[in-house]
Amino acid sequence: MKELYLVGFDDTAASRRAVDFAVERAKGTEGTVLLLYVLEWSPYSFLTNEEIAERKGRRREELSRAETLVTPAAEKVRTAGVDCETLVRFGNAAELICEIAIERSADQILVGRTGDSPFKGRLLGSLVVNLAQAAPVPLTVVP
Amino acid sequence: MRRLILALCTLAFTFAGSAFAQENAAALTVDERISASVRPFLDPIVGIIFFSVPIFGVDFPLIVGWLIVAATVFTLYFGFIQFRGFAHSISIVKGDYLDPKDAGEVTPFQALTTALSGTVGLGNIAGVGVAVYLGGPGATFWMILAGLLGMASKFTECTLGVHYRNEYPDGSVSGGPMYYLSKGLAEQNRAALGKFLAVFFSICCIGGALGGGNMFQANQSFAQFAGIFPAIEDFGWLFGVVMAVLVGIVIIGGIKSIARVTEKVVPSMAALYVGSALVIIVLNIGQVPAAFDAIITGAFAPTAVAGGVVGALIQGFKRAAFSNEAGIGSAAIAHSAVQTKHPATEGYVALLEPFIDTVVICTMTSLVITITGVWEPDSGVSGIALTSQAFSSNFAGFKYVLAVAAILFAFSTMLSWSYYGMKAWTYLVGEGKVKELLFKVIFLVFIVIGSSLGLGPVIDFSDAMIFAMSLGNVIGLYFLMGKVKELVNDYNAKRKSGEIRKIGV
Numbered sequence: 252m253k254e255l256y257l258v259g260f261d262d263t264a265a266s267r268r269a270v271d272f273a274v275e276r277a278k279g280t281e282g283t284v285l286l287l288y289v290l291e292w293s294p295y296s297f298l299t300n301e302e303i304a305e306r307k308g309r310r311r312e313e314l315s316r317a318e319t320l321v322t323p324a325a326e327k328v329r330t331a332g333v334d335c336e337t338l339v340r341f342g343n344a345a346e347l348i349c350e351i352a353i354e355r356s357a358d359q360i361l362v363g364r365t366g367d368s369p370f371k372g373r374l375l376g377s378l379v380v381n382l383a384q385a386a387p388v389p390l391t392v393v394p
Numbered sequence: 395m396r397r398l399i400l401a402l403c404t405l406a407f408t409f410a411g412s413a414f415a416q417e418n419a420a421a422l423t424v425d426e427r428i429s430a431s432v433r434p435f436l437d438p439i440v441g442i443i444f445f446s447v448p449i450f451g452v453d454f455p456l457i458v459g460w461l462i463v464a465a466t467v468f469t470l471y472f473g474f475i476q477f478r479g480f481a482h483s484i485s486i487v488k489g490d491y492l493d494p495k496d497a498g499e500v501t502p503f504q505a506l507t508t509a510l511s512g513t514v515g516l517g518n519i520a521g522v523g524v525a526v527y528l529g530g531p532g533a534t535f536w537m538i539l540a541g542l543l544g545m546a547s548k549f550t551e552c553t554l555g556v557h558y559r560n561e562y563p564d565g566s567v568s569g570g571p572m573y574y575l576s577k578g579l580a581e582q583n584r585a586a587l588g589k590f591l592a593v594f595f596s597i598c599c600i601g602g603a604l605g606g607g608n609m610f611q612a613n614q615s616f617a618q619f620a621g622i623f624p625a626i627e628d629f630g631w632l633f634g635v636v637m638a639v640l641v642g643i644v645i646i647g648g649i650k651s652i653a654r655v656t657e658k659v660v661p662s663m664a665a666l667y668v669g670s671a672l673v674i675i676v677l678n679i680g681q682v683p684a685a686f687d688a689i690i691t692g693a694f695a696p697t698a699v700a701g702g703v704v705g706a707l708i709q710g711f712k713r714a715a716f717s718n719e720a721g722i723g724s725a726a727i728a729h730s731a732v733q734t735k736h737p738a739t740e741g742y743v744a745l746l747e748p749f750i751d752t753v754v755i756c757t758m759t760s761l762v763i764t765i766t767g768v769w770e771p772d773s774g775v776s777g778i779a780l781t782s783q784a785f786s787s788n789f790a791g792f793k794y795v796l797a798v799a800a801i802l803f804a805f806s807t808m809l810s811w812s813y814y815g816m817k818a819w820t821y822l823v824g825e826g827k828v829k830e831l832l833f834k835v836i837f838l839v840f841i842v843i844g845s846s847l848g849l850g851p852v853i854d855f856s857d858a859m860i861f862a863m864s865l866g867n868v869i870g871l872y873f874l875m876g877k878v879k880e881l882v883n884d885y886n887a888k889r890k891s892g893e894i895r896k897i898g899v
Contacts, residue, residue, distance in 0.1 A: 294489055294501040297661070299653050300813040303500050303508055303731045308565020310498040341498030 254282035257357035259348050259378070261288060262320040265363025269393040270324060273361045274331050282358075283334040286325055287351055288317045292341040314339055345381035353387050361391045423628040428846040437851070439601075443858035454704060457861045458711050461721045464868045465543035468550050471875055472882065476545035476745050483742040490896045491739065499733030502743045509728035509744070511660055512607075512810030513751050515803045517717030519667070519796070520614040520778035522759040524853065526769055527776035529709025530699040531685070532692020534760040536710025541752025544720025545745040550871050553741030553878050554578060555726030556734060569730020570814075571595045571723035571863075572821045575870040578877060591866040592821070595723060598866065599818035600833075601859035602724070606716060607811020608837060609844025610856035611804035612637055616845040618778045618800045622793055634842035640805070642838050645812050646831065653809055660806045663799045664755070670795070671758035674788045678765045685764040699771065716860055717756055718748035723867035727814050736894060738885035741878070777853075812837050 256273040260266045273284045290313050298306065317339040328335035340347050352360055362379060379392055446453035469476065485491070486502050525533040551571065558577045559569030572592040579588025616633045620626055626633070644653045675682065692699070692706055699705045719725060725747060729740050763769055763784040775783060778800060785792040812834065819833040844852055888894040 290498060292498050294492060294497070295503050297511075297654075297658060298500065298504050298508055299650070300508055300512075300728055300810055301650075303505065303728065304568065305566050306498075306500045306731060307561070307567060307733070311565050313498070342494075 254280045254358040255285060255355060256282055257285045257287060257348065257352050257355065257360050259289065259344065259360070259362040260286040260321060260324060262324070263363065263365070265365050265393070267324070267363070269361045269363040269391075270328065272391070272393045273359075274328055274333050276359070277333045278331070283336060284328050285351075285355065285357065286321055286328075286335065286337045287348060288321045288337070288339045289344040289347050290314070290317060290339065290341045291344065293343070310341070313341075344378050345385060348382060349385050349387055357388055359389050359391060360386050361393060364392050364394050425628055425630045425846040428631060428843055429848065429851065432843055432847070433851055437854075440851075440854040440858045443862050444854070454708060455712075457864070458708055458715065460868065461547075461715050461861070461864055462540060462543065462711055464721050464864075464871065465540070465547045468546035468871070468875065469543050471879070472546055472549065474546075475549055475882075476542060476749075479549075479742050479745065480749075483746050485896070486739050486742055487746065491894070492897060493735075494897070496733050500731050502732055502734070502739065505729050505732040505740065506743050506746060507661070508810075509725045509747060510750060511806045512724065512728060512814070513717065513719050513747060513807075514660075514664055514755060515807035516611050516614040516778065516800060517606075517713070518751065518755045519759060519781050519800060519803070520610075520617070521713040521717050522756050523763065523777045523780035525709045525713035526760050526763045527771075527780055528699075529706040530692045530696045530771070531688040531760065531764040531769065532690075532694070532696045532699065532703075532706035533710035533713070534689045534757060534764065535693035536707045537714040537756055537760065538710075538753055540711045540714035541718055541720075541748045541756065544714065544718050544748040544752065547721040547868075547871070548718075548725060548747055549741040549745040550875060550878050551721070551723055551726045551867065552729040552744035553737050553881055554871070554874055555730040556732065556737035556740045557877075557881060559730040567731040568817065570727035570817060571599075571867045571870065572818065573730075574726070574874065575866065578874045579870065581877075582873065584873065588870070591870050595863060595866040595870075596818035596821045598859060598862040599724070600815050600822075602722070602863045603811040603815025603818070604837065604840040605852075605856035605859035607724075607814065608808055608840050609847070609852050611807050612841045612844035613847060613852040614778045615797075615800040615804035618782060618793070618797045621779055621782060622797055630845040630847075631842055634845035637801075637805075637808075637845065638838040638841040641808055641812065641841060642834070644809060645837070646834050656802060656806050656809070660802055663802050666795070667799055668755060668758055670785065670789065670792065671762050674762050674785065675758075675765060677788055681765045681767075682761075685761060688764055689760075712857065714748075714752050714756065715864075716857060718751040719860070720748045721868055721871070722860055722863045724811075724814050724863070727817055728810070736881075736885050736888065738881050741882070808841070 254277070256277055258269050258273045260270060270284065270286065276282065277284050321337045321339060325335045325337050338351065348360060360382065362382060364379060382390055443457055444455045446455045487506055489501065489503065492501060525537060554574040555569045558574035559567055560573055561567050572595055575592040575595060576588045579585065579591070612634055616630050619633060640652070643649050694703060696702055696706050715721070725744055729744050732740050734740055759781055763780060766784045766787045768780060768783045768787060782793045782796050785796060815837060816830065816833055820830065823829050885894065
């Protein structure tokens with residue numbers, strides 16, 4: 252039974268731990284690991300005139316920078332003998348992870364725990380808390 | 395960068411210092427000195443732009459008629475698109491047509507809010523005060539009418555702005571009247587005329603950036619500030635220097651965080667302003683019918699206004715045009731970088747601008763002035779002072795809020811216009827660090843000049859330069875409106891065929 256593990260990846264130590272954990276699970280199920288890199292973006296944020304004029308170029312830069320981070324991580328997964336796909340998207344991390352989990356019928360979502368204090372998490376809106384509320388499939392938080 | 399800032403500050407202070415030295419020599423204040431030295435240059439420009447013909451015994455500036463005629467022509471030519479397309483505009487701004495694949499690109503909402511931050515400014519607070527002072531409550535009626543008509547002008551220019559924009563390999567986008575005038579007319583074998591109009595527009599746009607986008611803003615935010623602290627009344631130049639240093643830190647020093655903070659505060663300020671206006675209107679709900687009566691009577695049969703109906707009409711039209719900038723061409727610069735599958739969508743988005751700016755925000759201001767009954771003909775209380783008095787008659791402390799709002803509005807409008815002016819400048823002289831720095835320094839010097847002068851000369855010069863932009867722009871729009879029609883027809887055909895449709899429907 253092939254399973255799909257959706258991992259929220261942002262090249263932090265926490266997210267790399269989540270990838271490693273997913274690789275271990277995937278080995279047992281001949282599953283695939285899907286690395287999703289989210290570039291935070293709101294269509295309603297305010298931009299200055301300069302930012303608007305340069306947006307198209309900036310977007311391309313941001314995408315290619317994300318690719319350079321996510322590609323080596325994917326290579327590492329593949330050398331461990333596990334199938335790996337990558338996705339880079341703009342938007343809200345929690346929303347996108349849920350959306351893609353449904354779209355790709357993922358079996359599990361895995362994210363790393365950043366280790367922020369609960370207070371900071373409440374204040375700034377933590378990804379893990381948001382996912383726990385809204386995840387459409389089982390969620391694993393890797394410490 | 396730091397050296398630049400230092401050089402700039404030195405420059406600003408030398409400027410202020412030398413003015414100060416002159417003050418000791420003569421018994422004039424610094425502000426009067428600055429005023430006396432620049433007026434001989436400003437006044438002739440004002441005279442040319444505001445060439446007026448007497449109609450029923452009142453001087454009617456031809457340029458005001460020019461804009462209203464243009465707005466009316468576009469309204470008829472596009473079959474009242476501002477009413478027929480209104481719901482569609484809202485739907486686009488809401489994001490109903492956003493392709494998820496394009497996430498990360500400039501959305502229509504972002505283009506609209508950025509363009510609005512350039513137009514929602516002191517024109518809505520102080521400009522309306524001037525209109526009501528000179529034109530009476532009836533000016534409101536004409537202002538709203540001009541705002542509604544202006545929506546069609548914005549539709550036309552912003553559709554063209556997107557269609558003829560330049561996209562560079564590095565992903566940056568440039569657009570605006572200089573590009574649609576030169577490229578659009580070249581398509582019609584009128585390349586020379588197009589080039590001429592583009593250059594003419596650019597020159598006027600630099601003037602508009604220095605005038606309405608700068609001096610007027612500095613002047614009126616200082617006026618409100620000095621109204622609270624009368625002790626600083628003669629120190630307009632000092633206020634100007636402080637403001638110039640702050641703007642300089644952003645546009646020369648590249649400290650974007652200040653700009654970002656301002657931009658985040660400005661929308662809430664606008665909400666606070668409109669909210670307070672609504673509260674005052676509700677508190678005085680009994681006066682509302684009388685106010686509407688005063689507005690309608692004033693529009694068609696004013697008594698205490700110089701020039702009667704025409705006087706009220708001119709003031710209303712003038713301040714509306716100055717505030718929402720429809721037909722002026724400035725908004726097309728901000729709107730042209732949007733991500734869209736069809737240029738016409740941005741026209742629909744842009745037509746909301748005069749609505750929000752003039753029909754909603756300006757009307758709030760003039761309703762508050764009319765309802766509170768603070769308007770007195772020939773009292774000398776005009777501009778932001780009149781608006782401040784009106785708001786303060788219900789909330790004693792509101793003048794402080796208004797002062798903060800005025801400074802923030804002025805600041806964000808200045809930043810927007812420094813960008814528009816810069817775009818026009820680089821179109822003329824080419825890009826380059828030194829050339830750009832030169833423009834920025836000139837821009838900063840005008841902040842000091844603007845806050846030193848009285849309202850009269852500043853408002854005249856500001857109006858003159860802003861309106862001059864419309865000369866070349868509107869001629870171009872007449873030539874190109876057939877092209878816009880083509881684009882709109884194509885767009886509507888695609889909507890009908892389902893090629894362009896709401897996402898997820």
